[in-house]
Amino acid sequence: MNLRFAIAGAFLLSPLSPVRAAVNEVTNLAPGIYFHEGDLKAYGHCNNGWIVFDDFILVIDGNFPSGAKAVIPKIQASSDRPIRFAFDTHHHGDHAYGNLVWVENGAVPVAHEGVIAEMMKYETGFYGGAPGRWEKEAQNRKDVAASKLKPPTVLFKTSMAFDDGQRRVELLHFGVAHTHGDGFAWLPKEKILFTGDACVNGPYNYAGDGDTGQWIRTLEAAEKLGAKTVCPGHGPVAGGELLREQRDYFVELRAAVKQHWRRQPAEMRGQVQAIRAVLEKNARIAKFVGDSLVSQVEKVYTERGGKAFSENKAATDGDQHVRK
Numbered sequence: 184m185n186l187r188f189a190i191a192g193a194f195l196l197s198p199l200s201p202v203r204a205a206v207n208e209v210t211n212l213a214p215g216i217y218f219h220e221g222d223l224k225a226y227g228h229c230n231n232g233w234i235v236f237d238d239f240i241l242v243i244d245g246n247f248p249s250g251a252k253a254v255i256p257k258i259q260a261s262s263d264r265p266i267r268f269a270f271d272t273h274h275h276g277d278h279a280y281g282n283l284v285w286v287e288n289g290a291v292p293v294a295h296e297g298v299i300a301e302m303m304k305y306e307t308g309f310y311g312g313a314p315g316r317w318e319k320e321a322q323n324r325k326d327v328a329a330s331k332l333k334p335p336t337v338l339f340k341t342s343m344a345f346d347d348g349q350r351r352v353e354l355l356h357f358g359v360a361h362t363h364g365d366g367f368a369w370l371p372k373e374k375i376l377f378t379g380d381a382c383v384n385g386p387y388n389y390a391g392d393g394d395t396g397q398w399i400r401t402l403e404a405a406e407k408l409g410a411k412t413v414c415p416g417h418g419p420v421a422g423g424e425l426l427r428e429q430r431d432y433f434v435e436l437r438a439a440v441k442q443h444w445r446r447q448p449a450e451m452r453g454q455v456q457a458i459r460a461v462l463e464k465n466a467r468i469a470k471f472v473g474d475s476l477v478s479q480v481e482k483v484y485t486e487r488g489g490k491a492f493s494e495n496k497a498a499t500d501g502d503q504h505v506r507k
């Protein structure tokens with residue numbers, strides 16, 4: 184792909200009228216602010232963003248190692264500033280396993296403290312215990328097998344800011360959502376919000392490491408920022424309404440599960456298609472319904488005290504996004 188053409192050809196977006204960019208293309212959202220929709224289907228990559236400050240570049244999301252390597256030349260084509268910080272929106276492989284690539288390119292991984300707590304829970308191999316998620320992923324991905332986990336080293340509790348007098352980016356934590364360490368990147372002047380997987384634009388929700396009830400409240404807190412442009416963790420850039428649609432999806436999912444939650448696990452499992460039909464009828468949220476609905480229903484059911492569906496254990500671990 185001719186990168187310069189892709190950048191020049193991307194619409195210069197008004198924050199009020201987000202335009203859909205193609206997968207693997209760079210979109211210039213505002214001067215010095217870029218969005219890149221990663222190729223989830225082919226490579227499991229997440230979306231990236233980057234902000235060009237006076238002296239350095241802050242990148243949003245670490246991606247998988249191959250995703251980091253794919254996007255670095257595109258960042259370098261947009262600016263000659265050095266990449267100094269890579270912000271992991273959460274601990275999942277498609278957002279944090281590329282950290283070593285960023286470090287090798289001169290950047291420091293940054294994250295909410297919950298990312299470290301989650302890594303200590305799931306990355307047992309790194310912390311001296313039994314093989315964990317990294318080792319499992321390395322069996323399926325050459326880029327992971329060829330790299331090493333590099334947990335973030337600059338951490339924040341509720342917020343931290345990057346501000347050169349012209350551009351300002353606030354990294355914010357609003358509580359548990361997709362994980363216990365979700366961070367948002369907020370650009371108050373441009374009203375652009377990077378959400379990681381706390382908000383996606385398509386059938387990409389994975390609920391296994393989070394809490395669906397708290398997720399709703401976290402999205403409501405993020406909504407109060409008044410974003411005009413939302414850059415999700417997966418799927419195309421959207422307007423501010425995406426946060427409300429994502430919230431409504433979990434509200435409706437929980438309401439649908441609640442109708443059946445006293446059933447036995449096998450019976451509950453048998454209701455998934457009926458729940459799918461209910462959710463798909465709602466045009467505002469139908470886009471979030473996908474192959475991972477079974478594990479989402481199971482998650483809500485177990486949050487309410489039900490037992491996990493025995494045949495579905497694999498869906499609560501490992502690959503966080505169903506790609507097909």
Ligand SMILES: [Zn+2]
Pocket residue numbers: 229275277278380416417503504
């Ligand atoms: Zn993701």
